[in-house]
Amino acid sequence: MIYLMADWKADTQLDTDRIYHLSQFFTEEKLDHQLVLSGHVPNLLYKLNEYGYHQDNLIRVFDLLQGVERLSGHPLTIDELDIPSEYDRIYSPFGVMLWHDDRMVGYVIFDDYGFPTRVMFYKEDGAREEHTYDSRGFLSSIFYVNSGNVLVQRDYFDEFGRLRIHVDDTGFYLDGLEFPSQEAAVSMMLQAQLADGEDENVLISLSDETTLEEIKKLVEASKVKVISILSDKEQVHKVLKHKDVEMVIDSRVDQLPEALEAGHYIPIFYPELELGQSSEAPKLEIYAHFSKMEREEFKQLNMLIQKSSAKEDIALFVELEDPSQLDRVELMKREIIETHFDVDMDSDAYKKTEKYIVSKLAKKLFNSDLEAVKPLKETAQWPRLVGAVEAGLRINFADKNGLGILESKLDQVRLYLDLSDHYQIYRHAQVVSAGVPLISRHKSDYIRQGKNGIMLPESDLKLEEAIDHYLVNLKQWNEALVEAVDLIEAHHPKDIIKKWKELINNGEK
Known part of the structure; x- marks a missing residue:
């Protein structure tokens, strides 16, 4: 199986993302693959719908960690959020302020599509809680920030509101089981995915150092061929030091000689006939x-x-x-x-x-x-x-x-x-x-x-x-x-x- 490793964030622009374009291209050319998203992206459904992406071949690794099985759903309205009824709401063009006892106790943030995506609850001592809602219609996480503006705790929930992941300065806990880091838990879940089947798996990823190191661990644990797309020309030597990694360059402009010599040139963003008027x-x-x-x-x-x-x-x-x-x-x-x-x-x-x-x-x-x-x-x-x-x-x-x-x-x-x-x-x-x-x-x-x-x-x-x-x-x-x-x-x-x-x-x- 071919796995495309996506490192998308909440603010990732998919129309300029190489992995997204490659997945669309493979789909059009009927090349079977799965897109693996390891991060926590609660607004992903909005993004995919905006770009018309079908998520049939999408593996959301963080969903597996959270125990989320819901593939679709609808976003919550402000009336469906867990906001105390005694809080007054003051609407503005940018969000909704929550007031109680003559002070602002919270703020509702809306996304580009007009749905509430995050609620900030402010404590009297200056600390705050950040509640993030998944676009499929449930509370996904609560981040706890102290009065010094330091993130001290993260909790993640499944679609039924059950706590599945707890993160603090002592470690990453999944259903009570401790992991050295979030990356270690994600790696474990990926290894379980790659262990299925006897055929050699192919991982295609970008060339950032974090992704390469994580993939190196997967290679050591599984039968995997790795192809790295050189997304940053300055990373060429870091890619080349991984001897078992094949390198792809999608541009010849200003590439280092080592990249031109060792890399396979395959365009990802290429022109297609769409002549204007x-x-x-x-x-x-x-x-x-x-x-x-x-x-x-x-x-x-x-x-x-x-x-x-x-x-x-x-x-x-x-x-x-x-x-x-x-x-x-x-x-x-x-x-x-x-x-x-x-x-x-x-x-x-x-x-x-x-x-x-x-x-x-x-x-x-x-x-x-x-x-x-x-x-x-x-x-x-x-x-x-x-x-x-x-x-x-x-x-x-x-x-x-x-x-x-x-x-x-x-x-x-x-x-x-x-x-x-x-x-x-x-x-x-x-x-x-x-x-x-x-x-x-x-x-x-x-x-x-x-x-x-x-x-x-x-x-x-x-x-x-x-x-x-x-x-x-x-x-x-x-x-x-x-x-x-x-x-x-x-x-x-x-x-x-x-x-x-x-x-x-x-x-x-």
Whole structure:
């Protein structure tokens, strides 16, 4: 059996997780496997439902330790939580405060889906209890934190409310049986799983040191072949010191020579044919992704806003990984537009023009809107007001970040700019899938230099010149699309699954 070892946490983004993608890929290619999750992830059901993942092949090791047998269920409402009836509730946009005897005695925290996931109970001495609820509808754990903000005890319960696991500074206790650590208990449970059957088991995991050490113990106790995906290039020597571990690299970018020599190259995030409709879009939209905003990034963004302000056919969409910079970049946009068009965006004239244009675009134009701008149309200021409003409408910033934002925009995007400070291969694969040219601050597995994109470190072109290369000349953009399709065909799933099968089966096809 093939086991994929997942180290997911409550905040893990599955759309960028290698093990999650590999499981989805194996499922699509009908390669039998099981996904092993060793951690305590009480909100897992939400996550899996969000991504459409079927948990038939999922082994939740911590469930086995907790004695939880329930595979599904429904989340509890606030009225179903174990909250004393005498506590008053004060609702806010972020949670529910619990009050009693003129002080806040608790706080209910909701998840992104609107369900209560955690309740904090505050003691008079400053200590607190943190009650966490499983998305399948039961109290999963209680953490005890003392007045010095130190976690001193953890208790875990099954779906019937029975205490199964107790952890304190003396040890990890499972039904009264002591283990040296939680990892030791998890390892015992995994060994029991791997002991079933006579065939050799294959474990596929990421290359973090903790996982490798735990797998080493499993190898010593069971008949197991281990494949480690190099998720951090700095871990290559730690992987190589485990002589019985096969290493997979899913990117050739900036890898150490040892990794390129010893690793099996098998893409995990690869482009698939999902071409967008940007050739039919009314504007040439640039999608710019920034992970931070420092001097160089502000300079680049300034150029992009000025370019879009000056050219009616160029739209700009900016995704910021740091949402705290949103107000600052909005102010930059405003100042550039006001300067370029010589208008005051706080003036009545601008506001009337904006309302008129927005209503017209929405096809909800009233006579009052027409009358409001009638005098303005007779002035020399009118073209500048219209230009400023239209520039403001075609330059936009995402109010959140993530692959979901990119997915929702790619259908209309004409050019993607990777201006982040770290290479994200899954984004590049997604952009190439849509046939969109890609300009990157980094080397990339999916850019053929000067064809379907430009890697700025290896180019003599500056950023604006690279942008013009694809937006000014339609021939270059069409050639990039053809090259992207060729790249997609070069990463056919049948070829990738063939590599996995050969590695898993010791070279046998």
